[in-house]
Amino acid sequence: MPSLEDAPVELINRASERETLTGFLQAIRAGEGRALVLSGDAGLGKTALLNDMAAKARGFRVLRVSGMQSEMELAFAGLHQLCSPLSEQVEALPKPQQLALRTAFGLAEGPPPARFMVGMAVLSLLAEVSRERPLLCLADDLHWLDRASAQALGFVARRLGADPIGIVFGTRTPTDEVAGVRELRLDGLAAQHAHELLAAALTGPLDTRVRDQIVAETRGNPLALLELPRTMSREELAGGFGFPGTAPLSGRIEESFARQLDALPGDTRLLICLASAEPSGDAKLIWQAAGLLGISHVAARPAMESGLADFGQRISFRHPLLRRAAYRSATVEQRRAVHRALAESTDPVTDPDRRAWHRAQSTDGPDEEAAADLERSASRAQARGGPNAAAAFLEQAAALTVDSARRADHMLAAAQANLQAGSYDRALELLAIVRAEPLTELQSARADLLQGNIAFASGLGNDGPPLLLKAAKRLEPLDLDLARETYLNAWMASMFAGDLAIGGSLADVSQAARGLPVSAHPDEAELVLDALARVIVDGPAAAAPVLRRAVAAIVDASLTPDEVLRWGWFAHAAAVGSWDFANWRFLLERELKVLRTVGAFDLMPIVLAALGTVTTWSGEFAASAAMFAEAETVCEVTGAPAAIFGPTMLACLRGDEEKAVPLIHSMIADAEVTGQGMSITYANWVAAVLYNGLGRYGEALTAAVASSESSSDLFIALWSLPELVEAATRTGAVGLAEEALARLAESTSAGGTDVGLGLEARSRALLSGGDVAEQHYLEAIDRLGRTTLRPELGRAHLLYGEWLRRDNRRVDARHQLKIAHAMFADLGMRAFAERARRELLATGERVRQSAVKSESTFTAQETLIVRLASDGLTNSEIGAQLFLSARTVEWHLRNVFGKLGITSRRQLATALHQNGDLLDR
Template identity: 90%
Template sequence: MPSLEGAPVELINRFSERELLTGFLAAVRAGEGRALVLSGDAGLGKTALLDDMAANALGLRVLRVSGMQSEMELAFAGLHQLCGPLLDRVEALPTPQQLALQTAFGLAEGPPPARFMVGMAVLSLLSEASREQPLLCVVDDMHWLDRASAQALGFVARRLGADPIGIVFGARTPTDEVAGVRELRLGGLADQHAHELLSFALTGPLDTRVRDQIVAETRGNPLALLELPRTMSREELAGGFGFPGTAPLTGRIEDSFARQLDALPDDTRLLICLASAEPSGEAKLIWRAASLLGISHVAARPATEVGLADFGQRISFRHPLLRRAAYQSATAEQRRAVHRALAESTDPDTDPDRRAWHRAQATDGTDEEAAADLERSASRAHARGGPNAAAAFLEQAAALTVDPARRADHLLAAAHAHMSAGSYDRVLELLAIVRAEPLTELQSARADLLRGNVAFASGLGSDGPPLLLKAAKQLEPLDLDLARETYLNAWMAAMFAGDLAVGGSLADVSRAARGLPVSAQPDEAELVLDALARIIVDGPAAAALVLRRAVSAIVDASLTPEQVLRWGWFAHAAAVGNWDFTNWRFLLEREVKVLRTAGAFDLLPIVLAALGTVTTWSGEFAASTAMFAEAETICEVTGAPADAIGPTMLACLRGDEEKAVPLIHSMIAAAEVTGQGMSVTYANWVAAVLYNSLGRYSEALAAAVASSESSSDLFIALWSLPELVEAATRTGDIPAAEAALARLAESTTAGGTDVGLGLEARSRALLSSGDVAERLYLEAIDRLGRTPLRPELGRAHLLYGEWLRRDNRRVDARHQLKTAHEMFVDLGMRAFAERARRELLATGERVRQSAAESENTLTAQETLIVQLASDGLTNPEIGAQMFLSARTVEWHLRKVFGKLGITSRRQLAAALHQNGDLLNR
């Protein structure tokens, strides 16, 4: 039935939909978190169903927001509308979330909040409010919601757990922001109910053929059934003439509204257009603007009398499509006039962004002052964490700018803002527009830099390095600091691309970077770039000292969070290049901490994967499992593809062939599609570890050769050399083993660390005999024993024990093999443990096989929660790290306590010690 926006309606049919929504409400009342997208074409009754649901939400507190097409460029406008009534609770949130939400809403000054930190803050705020009373959040017309709000609410919808919160979205088509949320798709009414509804719209009898035609052509669309007959002539209603139905249904509904508007007096139509252009519906503002246009209050009566709009304290329309029709049916000059009046009536101090937007819409042609206002609005949007809004302001500013250079600057800045938001397609569209402008050399270089960054960030690994290399060369004479930064990005992109890079290999980038002028007092960025370029161009020995200097500078410097984020990843590479695992881990842990605090969740999974690699390599499988679970959670939240690197390495070190082999194959296949050659090298390296653990040395040799020869400049290729030496000596391919050892020694000797020299000694022992071999095995055990890499120490004991057994020194062999077996069992490295067990049996020792895996093994998510709880974090702190509410964390902990047989946190440490196998599977 017809109504004004937000007014009660009477529904016809929709029995099954209402039953589902009633069940939804019952689940929320019972304490479950639920989310749903109610989708369907315009006019199908989404808003009516949402109104009905809200009216029946007994016992629930209802919060509502409706997307406004003209508010789509105002960051967090919709979110503020929804959360406004709850802001008195914001102080209950963790401090970073408080600041993020207050900054997003313009209530406090601070660094631009990360979009998912805002989402986490909203989840915590809703969770806090739901402790008092279950919540129903109704989000109508989501397709017109500003993107920052849509992203935050989509995040919340996917993270609802044990909180009594329901979120229902109304949208014509579900957007990317609510991907994965359950959908209920509306169709038209059945013919019987369509005829029933049509009768409400008619004031007299209707020809039966026309009635059937209207029902058929509207396909049961309720709004069309109500609105189209209003504008049909008497002749059409009598005989059906003039109703061909060729236009799309939504267009026909809008045309019907337009015809109803055409029947109004001129000043009423202009008032309706004015109201449609100001989505806030604020009556005082609209009447101030109306007075500037010479429109009196009397003009509202004709629209009110026919039910098109209500001019009360808040001005509302009968339907959002009517608002759209009112705006679109006005002439361009009329639209500019109403926007001009609204701009003059909007307070520049309290609402400068809306004023700037109205002023821009009022401009015919160019206006540098209006463009400057928009540029300031973009800056404020950036500060609030709304890059999409900033981009929209900058694009509009470009359209109003006369000077070509300034116009190009605005477009490049807009492209950069879209880059920050992950809108890569729009970045490329804007760069195509920029190309038509007369660009300066610096602008051209900035455009190439953006193209390269898009290629790298969007997963097109082989495309990024040559574009970034080109941009870096262009920037050298223009901005040397930016050139160095671009060379670093090109180096990293080339490392990820590996052998799949075309025209921008590590060697290409490194040679170009080596030609840069040297500063008298180089900063951290210059030191790291010089070190990374030198190791590729001049070799490990020549680069060792510079690498150590660069790592020390980064480790010892009192870096700001911004500097850690800017240079941290490159410092990791320098540390790994010198086999400096201690500083590598320190740098990774520092960067993870900074990323978590900053809410930089686009980068965090990548760094967690690297930290998980060194943690797994150290045999801390429970800790690395938790890291990989966190990374997977973040990817689920952000919509980024989850990286298989960590889980693949973990499965290989555990010796779980059933899990590992499919992961290895999928990693290689995906890498070849995206051009990420580093993943191919990594997958073959861990495959070699797996096959060596299983004693299948021919397969291990093939994988190690593939890893060491592909992307040979990469550090991962060097990691595969100890595997190659072991597999080659076991298969009798001594020349291959000797060549691999020579490559390994060149790097490990230059690095001079116990990790590198220990692996070299172990590998050299395999190619030696007699006292020399024994001395080298003992050196490997001594050196690796001083490192955190317990799996490599266990393997040194295993290889030494195998050598002793073959030398018929059974008693000595048993000691080494027992040590290895106990270490592998303790670590959860089942295949290596079985290999040690078989060797022990050959010495005459009786050894039991490892026990079967417990059915009560903790999930990866539970493992992470347990790790964080045992570290002393509170439920809200755990929730902030895992993107869960504190109540959901509490629910998971209760499940974990059941598996561990405990009842409180106080018992957690002891239970974990007694049930360590639950975490190491």
Template identity: 75%
Template sequence: MVNRHQERDSLAGLLAGVREGQGRAIVVTGDAGVGKTALLDDMAARATAFQVLRVSGVQSEMELPFAGLHQLCAPLLDGLERLPAPQCQALRTAFGLAEGPPPARFLVGMAVLSLLSEASRANPLLCVADDLHWLDKASAQALGFAARRLGADPIGMVFGTRTPTEEIVGLYELRLVGLTNRHARELLAAALTGPLDERVRDQIVSETRGNPLALLELPRTLSREELAGGFGFPGAAQLSGRIEEGFTLQLKELPADTLLLLQLAAADPSGDSSLVWRAAERLGVTHEAAQPAADAGLAEFGHRINFRHPLLRLAAYRSAPARERHSVHLALAGSTDPDVDPDRWAWHRAQASTGPDEEVAADLERSAGRAQARGGPNAAAAFLEQAVVLTVDPARRIDRLLAAAQANLQAGSFDHALELVGIAEAEPLSELQSAKAGLLRGHVAFASGLGAEGALLLHQAGKRVEPLDLGLARETYLNAWMAGMFAGGLAEGGSMTDVSRTALKLPVSAEPDEAELVLEAISRVVVDGPAAAAGVLRRAVDAVLDSSLTPDEVVRWGWFGHAAAIARWDFANWRFLLSRELNVLRDVGAFDLMPIVMATLGTVVTWSGDFDASAALFAEADAVCEATGAPAAAFGPAMLSCLRGDEEEGLRRVQAMIAEVEVTGQGVSITYANWIAAVLYNGLGRFEEAMAAARASAESSAELFVAQWPLPELVESAVRCGETGVAEAALNRLAEWTTAGATDVGLGLEARSRALLSEGEAADGLYREAVERLGRTELRPELGRARLLHGEWLRREDRRADARRELRIAHELFTEIGMKAFAERARRELLAAGDRVRRETAENVVELTAQEALIVRLACEGRTNPEIGAQLFLSARTVEWHLRKVFGKLGITSRRELPAAIARRS
């Protein structure tokens, strides 16, 4: 290697850090031929104390899901059974070792991290993935996931790629560039066997821009005349093309049988030498054909057939004319066992086809199904798109186009999904196909964050599906309703009201299932109001609470069950549904859905006054988002800040939520943000601002269930501002919902609000009712506020002793919960009532990071290190490392001491 001292030192630093127990990852990038592979080979050779695992991507026209990952992890598969059961099952399914539900891609990534961590206990581990841009997407995603989560494990991961791909964005990048002119001349001189005209040397150095592979390969393609004087030397061209052209010229010098053998090896991305030799035998090629290629240094023939460079493989494949290429793939297909490797067999048959072939297209469709079952939607999409090319029947072709679009949607390739839908829509479609195309457009719009547009498109798709498939129509309307909820006041033509009116026109089944019950309930409450919907809301919640629901059904109907519970102010069942759904998502590894469920559950937990528990949920949600690249949900932490009374942080988060609406199109954020701002302002005693925020929230979209939450804030602030009419209107609207729901939460808040507008014994009785009802619920902040308002009323009634009792209880409760603004408001009232209250002061406490606090919480619950790691996307060894740091901060030495140490800290 010439002049790569700095780059070698960087990689040596990675090895040194890994030896010390620090997991590290580097991405080596650079143009084709710049020396990435040589640098990785050099690093692997110097990793003498390491167990080295390697994989190289191979360009092919079809992805085989997890093929690269299987190749890398093959030496470690004996350790699969030591992984947590869900992770073990995920990898076994991904590798085709077992059957099961499609594994979530992040669960596969977590399983890879755990597998590598276990393997590194014996020796430091170095994983080298070269030509990542040509690795199958499922493998690249899993490896990128693991690389971002390396912690206190002696694992190094190094990727070679031309440019950073989305799977490894954010990892440290080591960019390789061409050699300087002086070093380029040095390398060129080493490659020459004779003298070189100085002008030709300078031209080669200039045009190769110091690319090492070009400097080594291009002189082999030049004639003696060109080397001597430069006559006829080709002009500047794309460097990779020039290098490939040089390889092509070398291939032309080989005997025909040798070239055919290399074409066979290049046509199969596995590098499986036994498969290639079986195919070669079919074409009459003997083992002697390998020798000229080996002598020329073009390829190595062992257990695997390795080309000197990926561009040489590409050149060998392209050197075969179309007819010969078909023959090559046909021989490979004939040499592949369709029972053992049906997907590779189908792929080679497809490449061997010279025209439409329904039998091959059907095989590809079955391969797509297997790819989906293994958790490879990208591969499924690729199989289906190839099947489209070979499909004879126009109707089947459209079905497969739409199926390919659906697979791309699942893979997150939204633009390509829409492109395939557009191709399908250019053909004559049946009514059902047209409806499915519209449905796909709606799902893409909703999944990609275009809330208002997604709601409208899904509403329209439901109408088109309705005459053809009533069950699909109901599911479509449910999704349209949810999209309309997120869009809030920004929805046009797909609002909750629009969708609900359409859904209520559907025929009613004699024995409605969960979908039909929930759809009717949430639609009825929007169109006819809570009183008319009360009965069906109860039935819908009961149906979703059914313990016999499968995990798939829990996830499928969860959000809609939440909506029905919220409409009834049924917080106990809402919390249960959220907790059950989160447990299911954890079990199946559906990490893409977990952050929103965690943030929503965190809202309920925050509202219950357990701020430590909600902070832990938000920290876990952040860990999931960091691991998966998903955007973090802002509403949970914003609510926590506002209930804590952190004015600066709370208002900053509120303003950020409102500003984001222009980007996300999710109008519900405006409703939510103004509601929690009203809570903050009421705590601070800034009632005019509280009234403005509560009004903005309640009026932003009256059909939203969340728009009922600011009504108690509006009543309180309006009364304090002397706006009795505003308060009465808000109370009437609130009572319509709470009376229909008939829960202690709703009726307690109604009683508290009604007391604010009442006098004398009526007010006293309503405050007592509010305290009694809210005391039976989990919403301790609302109970504290009922006692605070009662105490304030009692003081104004000059019942000072009674006032001091209520205010003291409220102050103690707010202080215990951590609601600083309301605690201060209660303290001021106590002083006015003639009591002495010491202002709370911050004490010196040991500070734990959010992640440390979450790990401690899980450890105190009795979770093992592997269990904690699986939940937080960390290896067990990294969890152990964090706990050792916590032990040092708390001055303890074991887990047994944790609960007491945390109690003392609190």
């Protein structure tokens, strides 16, 4: 029969793909960072192309990692394999990144590193290495790489900039971890080239019809063309394969490998099974385990002679599918035996997790000791920032646990780990499984809590509040502290859901929370919960003292980073509820600093959006645009949907109708789908600001009414009331204006801050006349002048000037309108500036229309980088904050320097003072 020679070294065809990969290498040599996903079915030649690429990467440093199916549950196993040759360069990284990487690899103890901090550490490490020469990283079998490693490498791939680094992933189907990375899809060889490969592999003649059938059934798959004929008899080759066309090709290839393995002696098959179960390829470990199984070195010869495996210094297989076939073709008893031998041979001190995993696979029934080992491995995985691995260990521990209560605890912990990892579907699957178990009341309540947290975390939608409220009520008699924390989460979930909440409204949550027992010495969490609940149940006046006490306690407390992260967001709500914008901003800035320090990037976008709101409201448009750019960067890195709250508000205050209106409509449409009622309230509020600025008071009134009535318990609804009063008085809807003022005054009087009282005074002036109106306008200007809200101060001057003109006091009106126009022009608030200009024209004053400051000519990222550089941050520090390498930051700065006409940082301060685009004054 025809026989196969060794697989040819030269690739058959693939000219187009090789040309693409050659161009990829050339771009890296030129100093560009590039990433690529090479995808295609098993056997299409991905590994061969990666090998070809490595051979052509002359002058490069080449690092490689291959995903191992049996290592998928070991957090950062693949990343450790890739980075282990770079251990000396780790010392050059910033200390937080060093710690994150060493903790992830189990080489140091510390808090669990955020997965994005690990990714940033890898980016910095690769950038450091690429300073010497271009770097090429090849990650084969991405679909079998542990998820923590895949996430880190996907993070790096999306952040490559001006560093000569290339990352190529080989995978059957692109995974979520590499979303956004350019893909090169492989198909089977064309018929001509498939015939050529088959002919090169066969030494004897082959019937033309059989050859065509083989090519057709393999669909030009190179590995299938090479491997399948190996096990075919002369009769089978004469008659074609005859395989069912519906069989998956990779399965048919594995079947071919399995038949080749069946031809080997028994000891050799067991040795190959042993090697397939330990993907590290550690020859010493495998031979030690082989000795326990009574296998001698002689057993390796048949496997090596047939070319199936290499038993050298590192044990490897001819193809990953061969490793899989070797493991799957063994009996269950053989697999347990090899895992038992590997567990006994693995050092419990240096590699306890791998030992625990092998031991778990060796059991044939419940094993409490093995489950306890897995539980400890889960704790270590969590400490390394590998929640996916922790979940896998805990699920396996549950399977080995006899006691139903402990089994349920393991499953609940696994669901929690999946929640932390963002694997919401798997977390829900585990909850469904655990609910079928006999649960204690506490376990059942924890399950409710988890389900609510999953619903809230997966979209801030409207199904989380009732679940969290139910969990909080069940926890009250079981764990009061956890119940309070759950009520706070329920309150926040209800705030986001607003009127779209399906049960569990703010009123429901607040009423239930007010029924909790009061501690003699309440901590910050209890104070904040009591304050927020009182606002909704008892009203602003009754809640005001408690709100102020809660805010003061949070502001003055020496909180740990963990406490800042746990209670910070709720403290913001308390500050906003009392119109205490100064402390609101302080709390946001403190939390953002902690988030950056600990690398909790998942929470950063929402904090940046909130801080951007108060910063925009202060008229610091360049600063807020930089914050929104940073939030977008974080969302791009984390894969979270980018919020458009801030950019929408910014466009509305600037009076940019063309940009603002689509954003408003998008916010409302998205909110209706996701159930985030707060977004609708916010969108209508800023729409009212936009239309009041444009002088289209009817549209402003419609938007303001919608905002004030939608989710009326929300603080944002109160923000829309000054807009409603202004629009209503301009359209003659005095009754609506008076009702809005009464609601506003109830809240602002209770808060007692200059922000709230200033907005109240300005609104009250619109509904007054004569000296009373003037006194209110002057009070508004005085109070708002003591705040940071320059746009609101400018609007007070504008409304006062409009009132003075209508009272025929033109000289006084010009003075107020000039102040307003100058402020709006300086801030870049085009619509309000134009409104002030028209009023000035009506007084007889001539004002040029082109006086308004235009938007920056710099990109948002350039603005952000320059602001950070002007604060004294180094390129490395800026890069760590923005997920860029230091070299990429340097590249952006050079672009900015060119636009500013300078050549170095020394000239930056002077240039910034001359250019108002980059820094707010």
